[in-house]
Amino acid sequence: MHLAKYIIIQHEGQEYPILFPITLKHSDMLPAGRTPVAAGFYQILDAETLHVGGMSTSLNLAPREKDASLIRNLLTATPV
Numbered sequence: 001m002h003l004a005k006y007i008i009i010q011h012e013g014q015e016y017p018i019l020f021p022i023t024l025k026h027s028d029m030l031p032a033g034r035t036p037v038a039a040g041f042y043q044i045l046d047a048e049t050l051h052v053g054g055m056s057t058s059l060n061l062a063p064r065e066k067d068a069s070l071i072r073n074l075l076t077a078t079p080v
Contacts, residue, residue, distance in 0.1 A: 005029075006052075007059070008038040008067055017071045027058035038064045042071050050075075 007018045007026055015037060020029050026039045039056035040063035050072050052063040 002044040004042055005056075006040065006042050006067070006071060007036050007056070007061075008064075008070060009034040010037050015070060017067070017074050019071065019074070025058045026056035026061075030059065036061055038062065038067050040067070042068070044075075 003022060005020055005022055005024065005026060007030055008015050009018060009031070010016075011034065018029055018031075019042070022041070026036075030036055036056075036059050039059050039061040040052055041054035043051045043053075045051060050068050052067045052071070055062045
């Protein structure tokens with residue numbers, strides 16, 4: 001089981017997840033000049049199950065339903 005934090009940022013009309021350890025603050029991981037649209041915690045329970053929840057108090061943002069699929073797509077992406 002893996003527990004970590006994430007932020008979803010918007011850039012040029014696309015949304016991208018930023019994943020990082022739970023020991024860091026959401027606000028410290030937000031790149032300068034980027035707009036956060038969601039944030040929270042994610043947990044990988046098994047090969048099929050990824051859960052998002054919690055909330056970022058430092059950014060005052062909550063997770064959204066589609067965040068899990070954005071994170072899963074990043075984690076399973078094939079390198080180019």
